[in-house]
Amino acid sequence: MALTSTAGLAAAPAERESIQDWLDRQAGRLFIMPAVVLILGFSIFPLIASAYLALSRFKLAPGGYTLTFIGTLNFRKMLTGSQQFHLLGTFGTITLLGWAIIAGTAVLVAWGTLRYLRSGQVGIVGSIGRLITFATALALAVMFALDLGEGGQLGTIATTLFYVVGGVTLQFVIGLGLALICAKPIRGRSFFRVLFFVPLMVTPVGIAYTFRMLADTAVGPFAPLWRWLGYAQTSWSADAWTARFVVLIGDSWQWIPFIFIVLLAAIESQPRDEVEAAQLDGASGWQIFRDITWPSIAPVAATVVLIRAIEAFKIIDLPNVLTNGGPGIATESLTLHAFIEWRALNLGGSAAVAYMLLFLSTIACVSFFNFVVKPMRGARA
């Protein structure tokens, strides 16, 4: 390839050479332009348009539609008005658990602030970033405490956070456990590796239906067990928390393989000689994990949690198919909330919900990157 083009170049007249030179000089731009144009067209432009939509009221009119600019009304309605129950949840009186959540978050925030002030690297960007992170964390803690209070109910923000935090934690713990097991000298390692990878391939919609079948207490495969336990008549889909946990289990079944396979590769690339030396010195399995394995996989672990969290914020397939968001709004994620508003032709409200999700996931993911992923990578270097 390289040779032929050289030959062509040498034989070409001066005019063609200049075109080729121009092309070569512009190569960088030509390489990157298609990607930038696509992202501008299908991502940035829609983002700006969505912002306008979130600030308007959409109405179908004869021969089309009308958009009326209404300022922040869509947001106010959700944060303080008639739709508050949907987004933020129904507020109850704060119980002991609620106070514990608030106190725990406050301690964490205070600790973070103290560490930052003592680090001696206080700057404007860092301060503003921390202010946003800490304020959001406190606000979410108060919201959770109110939702979990007596007579309270989770809104779509709280439900989404439950999927993200609960799901990613569960998936990380099991994924790490499986990876540690598969890194041991076992027979049929490549067989298990491929087998454990399979759920990642299955369509989320298919997983949702499959778990609906499996979880059915009357005709599902575990029906005899439920009958024996005396739960045959109760349906998991009627209770808010069991419904949420079924969604969580379906989601975990799909995503544990992802964490598993990345962590397995990380564990296999840990320093072998150090592990062997420690084994010869008679170190226990736990000591080896704590002192050698974990430090060497921590940066990868933090990255994989971040990737998983980014995707987890967008969950819709499972709750939509598994429970239709019910009972009530108990399993509704933010994306599903936006979709339901869109189906009801409340396009302004839908865009506003979508924007709330964008704010939330951006703040959470950027904070996690800055406060967890970066320090962990720095620690290794």
Place this chain on the structure above:
Amino acid sequence: MSVLKRLTEPKSLETMSPLGSVLVYGALIVWSLVVLFPLYWIAITSLKLPIHVSAGPVYLPYIDFMPSTHAWHYIFYDLGNDTLRPYMNSIVVALVSTVLAMLIGSMAAYALSRLEFAPRLASILLFIFLGGVMIVAVAGFGVPWWIAAVVALAIFLLLARAVGRTMRASLGNGDILFWIISQRILPPVVAALPIYVMFQSLSLLDTRTALIATYTTVNLPIVVWLMYDFFVTIPKDLEESASLDGASRFAIFFGIVLPLARPGLVATGLLVLILAWNEYLLALFLSSANAQTMPVLVAAQNATRGPQWWYMSVLILLMILPVIGLTLLLQRFIAKGLLLGAVKG
């Protein structure tokens, strides 16, 4: 030597203690069941008659119940084209969008890994500002979108240089890379509404083209991210000597770099293919009858008569068998390719 010690301590470094291996193999078997049982249940449900489902669970074909191919028959013969059309849609959309995303994304990733870019911050701000003005003009004041686009572009080209001279701050490759990757944080539902309106005004709604364009964009960030990590690890010597021989950037990229990056291309491509194949939300927004894809078809099985588990199981199997086959075929690439980038962190 106590019995306890003999049970818990390995004989040598490369083996496990008896108790340890019981625990390890126990865990492996338990998790294999967790993975396999749902798949087994789909497979046997696709062979059940409605009565076998509604009367309570039966587990083993030929022992608890006589398997029947009625569901497969219904999906393939009675529905025929109604199954085939979404299936073809899914195949075409997933394959074409994957190829496009891989091509465009690899090119961008390669450029970012080898060349220096320094777009002016001022130009970018101007561009965003004009975009916003354009949208307000179109949505708020009813200006036709193509007039607004042409005017905005003209103003941008006129002002870009002038603004760039006064504000000299510029961005680097790292910023561009971060910007592209951060698009993955953007929830698709934020973009879905305007994209819907956009395709509606282009009368491309419910076409494969709309889905292909959208999926390509949505998957670009992953391709750029993974392929960037991959290109960074490829030594530059070959390219430099080819460049000295007079080969153009394009010849170097397509003739030398892409073949070298094959493991990464296969692994990334497979991941993107699976994501496009399984995508649900955007398909729900952008397709109705003609361009309907398989995930939407599967989800729609719930609609009128309550869940038809047996038909659904057949459709789910039709969706997962090709990807599982593909994965088994390419699995040695996955282990080598995808993880290189991810593990490097």
